Amino acid sequence: MILKSVTESFATIIHGLNVQHLTDQVIHRSKRMILDTLGVGLLGTNTEVFHKTMQYSKIYSSDVSSCVWGHPDLRLPPTYAAFVNGVAVHSMDFDDTWHPATHPSGPVLPALLALSEVLPQNPRISGLDLLLAFNVGIEVQGRLMHFSKEARDIPKRFHPPKVVGTLGSAAAAAKFLGLDQTKCREAMAIAVSYAGAPMANAATQTKPLHIGNAARHGLEAAFLALLGLQGNQEILDIESGFGAFYSNYVPQALPALESYSLLLDQQNIATKRFPAHLGTHWVADATASVRKYLLPTDRIKRIVLRIPDVKYVNRPFPVSEHEARHSFQFIACTVLLDGGISVHSFHKSQVSRPQIRELLAKVELEHPPNNHPNFDTLYCEVSVTLENGSTFTERCDTFYGHWRKPLNQEDLEEKFRTNSSTVLPSEAVEGIIKTVNRLEDIEDCSLLTTFLKQPCLSKKTSRGS
The missing domain is CATH 1.10.4100.10 (2-methylcitrate dehydratase PrpD)
Known part of the structure; x- marks a missing residue:
């Protein structure tokens, strides 16, 4: 043969x-x-x-x-x-x-x-x-x-x-x-x-x-x-x-x-479910879970995203719709501010909002060694610390829309x-x-x-x- x-x-x-x-x-x-x-x-x-x-x-x-x-x-x-x-x-x-x-x-x-x-x-x-x-x-x-x-x-x-x-x-x-x-x-x-x-x-x-x-x-x-x-x-x-x-x-x-x-x-x-890099969907779901604990009057001191090290989706201060779609930070801040993400979230007027820029300055990224840049295994953990010292943490392993869900x-x-x-x-x-x-x-x-x-x-x- x-x-x-x-x-x-x-x-x-x-x-x-x-x-x-x-x-x-x-x-x-x-x-x-x-x-x-x-x-x-x-x-x-x-x-x-x-x-x-x-x-x-x-x-x-x-x-x-x-x-x-x-x-x-x-x-x-x-x-x-x-x-x-x-x-x-x-x-x-x-x-x-x-x-x-x-x-x-x-x-x-x-x-x-x-x-x-x-x-x-x-x-x-x-x-x-x-x-x-x-x-x-x-x-x-x-x-x-x-x-x-x-x-x-x-x-x-x-x-x-x-x-x-x-x-x-x-x-x-x-x-x-x-x-x-x-x-x-x-x-x-x-x-x-x-x-x-x-x-x-x-x-x-x-x-x-x-x-x-x-x-x-x-x-x-x-x-x-x-x-x-x-x-x-x-x-x-x-x-x-x-x-x-x-x-x-x-x-x-x-x-x-x-x-x-x-x-x-x-x-x-x-x-x-929204128009952005797939990795940001873990961030959105984890952040939405954290937001349930927050009140409109709460003042956020620090936001920590524990995600894989993906350089082209690490954009601390995006200035365009395309950069915002590739920004872990922007997605987290938008969910905290608005409660969700939509097509409208990436309009220039939304990306440049003072409220968003203020929150973006409070975001820090951490890259746990066990969190690999792989769409099948990655996870996102979001921790939000308030000015009163309270910290709330949530994790997403599989977002809604993933092949497992x-x-x-x-x-x-x-x-x-x-x-x-x-x-x-x-x-x-x-x-x-x-x-x-x-x-x-x-x-x-x-x-x-x-x-x-x-x-x-x-x-x-x-x-x-």
């Missing part, structure tokens, strides 16, 4: 996975991911970074086009529609998160929906086809992340969605396009040369471009593979290939199709309604919910884009969100 290379095993899985691999649990979880991603993407079309990238992408208008979510009068080539819709998904850091750490849906869904509009409609692309390609894209990302110990912790060098997300987008698009096994392998090789973005751009307007570019570049990689472009046949096997992104990369060939089980069947997804369906749908109703009329909002909830039975997945192209509500560009 000839052993396959790691790269060849990925091509086999991408080409060979079929609807029989989609268990009821995988279908249920992936539909929740799709609904949530559409919601945060629609909300994200209100943001400044989305409007900037949309203006840029307009110069690439062509006859072969796909829709921009919530903008019925604007169509772009599929790669650029995937780009701007991907930017919208991550524009507020409101999209789903997996373990090892990445945002899995954002690079994949915009690429597939853009592609679905330009493929021949005979035969029609069903909802089950969409679910299968989506899960291929999620699976490739998860498998790649498991090849590195470094990838299991909160990233320090490269932003994972632009590394594994680009390959996930390429794999999903390759599945949608029906590429043969050889061209699936080429799509992976091409995608690796598109992958990678530095963590230095976290907490800036550039970070959402990582998701947008992953969607766009993965789609481009699949198109180029379709046209016969070739790359290194062992791109996933070697240190100078995909291994260049991780210092301890140990790839392994994937299991045989006959016994294959999708990772999404084993590992659920974290869904965010997922949002219930009612709360997930309510999040979608709140987000998407900023852009779409109510009939389109409810139509998307109904369509996604029965996606495996839909004969034509273009029904989704029909709702996404509904006449948008009168909206103002939110310069601070």
